[in-house]
Amino acid sequence: xxxxxxxxxxxxxxxxxxxxxxxxxxxxxxxxxxxxxxxxxxxxxxxxxxxxxxxxxxxxxxxxxxxxxxxxxxxxxxxxxxxxxxxxxxxxxxxxxxxxxxxxxxxxxxxxxxxxxxxxxxxxxxxxxxxxxxxxxxxxxxxxxx
Amino acid sequence: xxxxxxxxxxxxxxxxxxxxxxxxxxxxxxxxxxxxxxxxxxxxxxxxxxxxxxxxxxxxxxxxxxxxxxxxxxxxxxxxxxxxxxxxxxxxxxxxxxxxxxxxxxxxxxxxxxxxxxxxxxxxxxxxxxxxxxxxxxxxxxxxxxxxxxxxxxxxxxxxxxxxxxxxxxxxxxxxxxxxxxxxxxxxxxxxxxxxxxxxxxxxxxxxxxxxxxxxxxxxxxxxxxxxxxxxxxxxxxxxxxxxxxxxxxxxxxxxxxxxxxxxxxxxxxxxxxxxxxxxxxxxxxxxxxxxxxxxxxxxxxxxxxxxxxxxxxxxxxxxxxxxxxxxxxxxxxxxxxxxxxxxxxxxxxxxxxxxxxxxxxxxxxxxxxxxxxxxxxxxxxxxx
Numbered sequence: 028x029x030x031x032x033x034x035x036x037x038x039x040x041x042x043x044x045x046x047x048x049x050x051x052x053x054x055x056x057x058x059x060x061x062x063x064x065x066x067x068x069x070x071x072x073x074x075x076x077x078x079x080x081x082x083x084x085x086x087x088x089x090x091x092x093x094x095x096x097x098x099x100x101x102x103x104x105x106x107x108x109x110x111x112x113x114x115x116x117x118x119x120x121x122x123x124x125x126x127x128x129x130x131x132x133x134x135x136x137x138x139x140x141x142x143x144x145x146x147x148x149x150x151x152x153x154x155x156x157x158x159x160x161x162x163x164x165x166x167x168x169x170x171x172x173x
Numbered sequence: 174x175x176x177x178x179x180x181x182x183x184x185x186x187x188x189x190x191x192x193x194x195x196x197x198x199x200x201x202x203x204x205x206x207x208x209x210x211x212x213x214x215x216x217x218x219x220x221x222x223x224x225x226x227x228x229x230x231x232x233x234x235x236x237x238x239x240x241x242x243x244x245x246x247x248x249x250x251x252x253x254x255x256x257x258x259x260x261x262x263x264x265x266x267x268x269x270x271x272x273x274x275x276x277x278x279x280x281x282x283x284x285x286x287x288x289x290x291x292x293x294x295x296x297x298x299x300x301x302x303x304x305x306x307x308x309x310x311x312x313x314x315x316x317x318x319x320x321x322x323x324x325x326x327x328x329x330x331x332x333x334x335x336x337x338x339x340x341x342x343x344x345x346x347x348x349x350x351x352x353x354x355x356x357x358x359x360x361x362x363x364x365x366x367x368x369x370x371x372x373x374x375x376x377x378x379x380x381x382x383x384x385x386x387x388x389x390x391x392x393x394x395x396x397x398x399x400x401x402x403x404x405x406x407x408x409x410x411x412x413x414x415x416x417x418x419x420x421x422x423x424x425x426x427x428x429x430x431x432x433x434x435x436x437x438x439x440x441x442x443x444x445x446x447x448x449x450x451x452x453x454x455x456x457x458x459x460x461x462x463x464x465x466x467x468x469x470x471x472x473x474x475x476x477x478x479x480x481x482x483x484x485x486x487x488x489x490x491x492x493x494x495x496x497x498x499x500x501x502x503x504x505x506x507x508x509x510x511x512x513x514x515x516x517x518x519x520x521x522x523x524x525x526x527x528x529x530x531x532x533x534x535x536x537x538x539x540x541x542x543x544x545x546x547x548x549x550x551x552x553x554x555x556x557x558x
Contacts, residue, residue, distance in 0.1 A: 038303075040303075041303060043196060043198050043304070072301050072304070072305045076204050076205075078245065081218045100373050104369075106311070106315065118309065118310060118316055120420070128421050130309055132310055143323065
């Protein structure tokens with residue numbers, strides 16, 4: 028993992044009362060997502076209603092932390108200057124096992140190791156006062172389904 | 174009742190007023206009001222295809238309708254911010270009716286809501302992107318176009334050369350536009366690929382250069398237009414669609430909301446994309462043009478590169494594409510950059526484009542695109558006949 032991460036002075040998340048459980052769980056290394064009790068779908072990012080069916084019966088549930096890289100980009104010129112010390116780094120769209128897609132950073136030794144379809148697992152990384160859910164290639168990726 | 178109804182209000186909601194809110198966001202309040210009003214109408218979310226919202230003071234500086242639509246989980250065909258202070262609510266009602274009358278959508282939800290937090294949030298920007306994208310090192314637009322581009326390459330085997338060719342074509346077209354920022358500076362495919370990598374697979378020359386500038390348009394009735402000094406350019410069709418705000422929420426990375434928007438605009442005009450004299454396509458990045466060519470149905474999904482090999486895109490080509498140089502050749506004057514595609518289409522359809530005039534230009538497809546392939550509007554314009 029990049030030793031420079033904990034020295035970065037980058038804009039952290041600004042949790043809302045609604046999203047706080049997501050960030051609180053990460054502080055103890057856990058990954059939780061909202062689940063809709065009406066339609067059964069998983070919700071990301073947190074909301075007070077289900078964007079799929081508009082039910083308001085929402086509950087937090089532990090998530091697997093596993094996903095697949097849907098796409099990625101190696102950032103050579105960060106959009107925010109404070110990220111420059113760790114460039115180039117890899118941003119990825121991760122399709123979570125539970126359904127939703129989230130944006131995150133992909134922890135790879137060499138950006139050339141990034142590829143679409145890579146199996147990844149959530150790895151909490153401390154940046155400033157927050158713990159962020161980054162992703163790393165899975166040690167034992169599930170068998171590819173044809 | 175003698176007067177013809179211009180529209181009807183069929184659902185209402187009013188949230189309980191409070192002096193102060195605690196830990197609430199404007200988006201949350203908006204969603205609550207919308208859910209109640211739609212429920213009151215006896216409708217469900219799928220019935221809503223139009224969205225009118227107010228400005229969100231501080232919380233979401235730009236792309237407000239896309240942010241609200243994504244939060245709600247709807248994909249409207251018409252949306253707007255109505256910014257008329259205390260008149261915004263009334264202003265929304267007739268705009269909704271007008272949009273429905275124009276055939277742009279059928280059922281519009283109009284919503285205004287606010288929270289009163291104490292103390293006020295320490296960062297005014299509460300767009301979900303600020304919480305779930307920016308902290309990961311994902312600021313700025315470049316990345317949001319690099320991701321669909323990488324996906325396109327992985328899914329269809331498209332190549333860096335095929336994307337670079339789009340930038341090269343537009344730079345070449347700009348050589349007939351002395352007002353373009355890259356006048357006198359064409360760029361070959363090799364030069365595009367040799368420009369610095371910014372966010373892989375996007376090179377510097379595949380990204381618009383920010384410039385200062387401005388555009389304006391005057392729109393009037395067809396009847397009034399006939400008495401004015403220029404040959405009118407007619408709006409023959411329009412289509413609009415929003416599917417998301419954040420790139421992570423884009424339903425399909427290699428096909429965007431311009432697909433239904435262009436389909437609607439062309440169907441309204443009774444024309445097809447391949448009939449157009451001019452393709453005036455929004456081009457913030459090379460990938461945007463590639464996706465638009467495919468979404469317009471000019472070629473098969475994933476095949477823009479091979480299709481482009483078989484055609485020519487100058488003003489004298491078989492598919493004139495941004496003959497003024499587009500934003501990749503002219504630079505992007507912020508929001509006016511998109512309007513420049515309309516201005517060029519009008520010049521061409523007035524037959525007043527000088528050295529880069531498309532012979533016998535009759536019709537133009539114009540596209541606009543906002544945020545992260547989120548907000549799409551398509552116009553079909555026609556010369557006066």
